[in-house]
Amino acid sequence: MSSTAPNPVTPAAPGAAAQPEASYFKRHIFFCLNERSNGQECCAQHDAQAAFDHCKAAVKAAGLSGPGQVRVNKAGCLDRCAAGPVAVVYPEGVWYTYVDNADIDDIVQLHLAKGEVVTRLLTPPDMGR
């Protein structure tokens, strides 16, 4: 079976590297909202849902939500539980460990809006599960 629909990653010229179309969203932030019922450490124990809700509202209030801008997403365990609560921003792949709404506001106003990494909130690179 063949299709004549255009391929969004078709190379511009033979031998040229494929170039994807512009990303639908400029940035994504994923919040781990994982909850464990067995008592093990998880981000839900640290009010991750409230931080997610606050981030969604702050992004919307700042006029940053929508296509070409920022998307705030829920995620399951991101496998960095020992550093939780965590969130990660793509495409930069920057991990944050936050404590309160002021931290979320800094991530929104600096990183999501301007692309500036909030260094004081960076998750230690060696902290995993």
Ligand code: FES
């Ligand atoms: S429970 Fe949040 S990173 Fe694993």
